[in-house]
Amino acid sequence: VQLVESGGGLVQVGGSLRLSCTASGDAQCISAMNWYRQRPGQGREPVSANSRFAISGGKMRTTLDMNNLDPEDTAIYFCYAKSRGGWPCGDYEWWGQGTQVTVSS
Numbered sequence: 001v002q003l004v005e006s007g008g009g010l011v012q013v014g015g016s017l018r019l020s021c022t023a024s025g026d027a028q029c030i031s032a033m034n035w036y037r038q039r040p041g042q043g044r045e046p047v048s049a050n051s052r053f054a055i056s057g058g059k060m061r062t063t064l065d066m067n068n069l070d071p072e073d074t075a076i077y078f079c080y081a082k083s084r085g086g087w088p089c090g091d092y093e094w095w096g097q098g099t100q101v102t103v104s105s
Helices: none
Strands: 002-006 009-012 017-024 030-038 044-046 053-057 061-066 075-083 093-095 099-104
Touching: 002 075, 002 093, 017 030, 017 075, 017 099, 030 053, 030 061
Parallel strands: 009 099
Antiparallel strands: 002 017, 017 061, 030 044, 030 075, 053 061, 075 093, 075 099
């Protein structure tokens, strides 16, 4: 399985961005897709839906809509997928290469 993110970039405070992640390869083994982010100098953390962030999609593609962005949202955003286990899929996790989001003040 390969995960490819797109949509990152530079945005001003209060702006919006949409990130997309598309799965290819043996994608029928994917049970769930999620988003993580890694802010400068910090570890990787899951991204949850809230009043500013909306996550949508299924097992082949997922999008992260981010609104009213803040400099604290500056991070590398990663797409993550987990296999559904069992045969023939097995237990695997996959990560995208990450896409940079920079929010300028």
